[in-house]
Amino acid sequence: MKLTKTLLLTGAASMLALSANAQDSGSGISDDTIKIGLIADMSGPYSALDGAGSEAAIRMAIEEMGGEIDGKKITLQTADHQSKADIGSNIARQWADQDNIDLILGGANSGVGIALQEITSEKGVAYINNGGATNALTNENCAPETGLHWTYDTDALANGTAVAMVKEGNQSWFFITADYTFGHNLKNTAANAVQENGGEVVGEVSAPFPTQDFSSFLLQAQGSGAQVVGLANAGTDTQNAVKQAQEFGLTQAGQKLASLLLFITDVDALGLDAAQGLTLTTGFYWDQDDKAREWSAKYEERTGAKPSMVQAGMYSSALNYLKAVKEAGTDDAKKVVAQLKTMPIEDAFARNGKVRADGLMEHDMFLAQVKTPEESSGKWDYYNIIRTIPGADAFQSIEDGKCEAAKTAMAEGGASGASGTESTSGQAQ
Numbered sequence: 001m002k003l004t005k006t007l008l009l010t011g012a013a014s015m016l017a018l019s020a021n022a023q024d025s026g027s028g029i030s031d032d033t034i035k036i037g038l039i040a041d042m043s044g045p046y047s048a049l050d051g052a053g054s055e056a057a058i059r060m061a062i063e064e065m066g067g068e069i070d071g072k073k074i075t076l077q078t079a080d081h082q083s084k085a086d087i088g089s090n091i092a093r094q095w096a097d098q099d100n101i102d103l104i105l106g107g108a109n110s111g112v113g114i115a116l117q118e119i120t121s122e123k124g125v126a127y128i129n130n131g132g133a134t135n136a137l138t139n140e141n142c143a144p145e146t147g148l149h150w151t152y153d154t155d156a157l158a159n160g161t162a163v164a165m166v167k168e169g170n171q172s173w174f175f176i177t178a179d180y181t182f183g184h185n186l187k188n189t190a191a192n193a194v195q196e197n198g199g200e201v202v203g204e205v206s207a208p209f210p211t212q213d214f215s216s217f218l219l220q221a222q223g224s225g226a227q228v229v230g231l232a233n234a235g236t237d238t239q240n241a242v243k244q245a246q247e248f249g250l251t252q253a254g255q256k257l258a259s260l261l262l263f264i265t266d267v268d269a270l271g272l273d274a275a276q277g278l279t280l281t282t283g284f285y286w287d288q289d290d291k292a293r294e295w296s297a298k299y300e301e302r303t304g305a306k307p308s309m310v311q312a313g314m315y316s317s318a319l320n321y322l323k324a325v326k327e328a329g330t331d332d333a334k335k336v337v338a339q340l341k342t343m344p345i346e347d348a349f350a351r352n353g354k355v356r357a358d359g360l361m362e363h364d365m366f367l368a369q370v371k372t373p374e375e376s377s378g379k380w381d382y383y384n385i386i387r388t389i390p391g392a393d394a395f396q397s398i399e400d401g402k403c404e405a406a407k408t409a410m411a412e413g414g415a416s417g418a419s420g421t422e423s424t425s426g427q428a429q
């Protein structure tokens with residue numbers, strides 16, 4: 001009997017060890033829980049387009065999955081990065097080291113986003129950025145095994161708004177740039193797009209982030225005589241700049257404003273009298289089709305507002321991450337990201353979406369113009385969609401980028417290669 005009992009105990013211990021090793025090697029759900037963490041701007045200049053609305057969108061994705069995957073509960077916890085990379089970094093380290101978070105979403109500030117991607121790559125945690133615009137996330141700072149960039153980037157914004165305006169004859173540009181990673185990256189990308197399409201950049205000024213008073217910067221733009229004043233900023237900075245440009249009479253004097261990153265929440269805060277006529281590029285508009293309208297109506301019931309493209313992107317990325325966990329049968333970051341690179345991304349947010357080898361979720365973008373008060377039927381009816389920009393035209397190709405790991409994976413015929421799915425032919429050129 002003693003020998004039998006010893007063998008049984010030894011066998012049980014061996015099975016536990018094998019189970020632990022399976023967990024360590026990325027098989028199964030760690031801690032029997034799928035843990036998602038959102039590090040968002042909950043109180044600062046981007047809180048309206050991100051913040052509590054992003055949390056609500058992620059919860060909608062979790063509920064759509066039934067709150068669990070194969071009996072394993074899905075949880076969400078949130079934190080405020082306060083637009084500071086060190087605060088976001090400290091939260092991410094704690095979540096990775098102590099709380100065993102499986103996926104971190106957020107970073108609606110490019111400096112924070114780059115920091116979060118670096119830490120999650122080091123810790124082996126999946127990371128999806130929805131708010132940071134910098135294309136560095138899938139270029140020189142790429143981490144394609146664990147890090148994804150979902151909603152938009154500076155290439156897509158410039159290839160929509162700047163190119164469209166230059167082709168309409170607006171040749172000379174002056175930029176007012178938010179003085180941090182995002183602003184300079186957006187300005188540089190837009191300036192390149194302007195020049196490559198026959199326009200010229202006649203001047204630029206950097207404004208501290210955030211800024212309340214744009215008067216001195218607008219005076220410089222006015223004095224430049226540029227046809228277009230390009231705003232390489234976002235959130236409350238954009239709102240302040242647009243309002244004060246109206247007060248200075250920029251548009252009345254014949255200059256045009258180009259908001260290179262404008263959200264529906266900005267238009268709502270500005271009002272159509274101030275925002276009318278602005279050209280913008282967006283990854284999502286609640287009224288773009290039936291699928292978007294249906295989901296946005298549910299979101300509005302919950303939050304009292306229509307979603308920004310960041311908030312819609314949060315829903316999409318969380319939903320598809322969870323679908324990939326279910327398909328892969330694990331919450332191991334690298335295996336889930338690899339699974340995402342085999343899946344077509346088509347939901348309330350994305351059209352013709354695919355996750356590329358460099359971590360970019362390539363999808364259609366939309367060129368839009370803000371309606372006049374007379375054109376609008378009421379609150380949130382703010383955009384005329386001018387045209388759809390195919391993802392291959394909107395985003396930089398992998399070949400033109402600086403993500404060497406992705407180029408190596410493509411050369412070796414690795415997972416997803418150029419197209420993101422085996423069923424999709426061709427790569428964005």
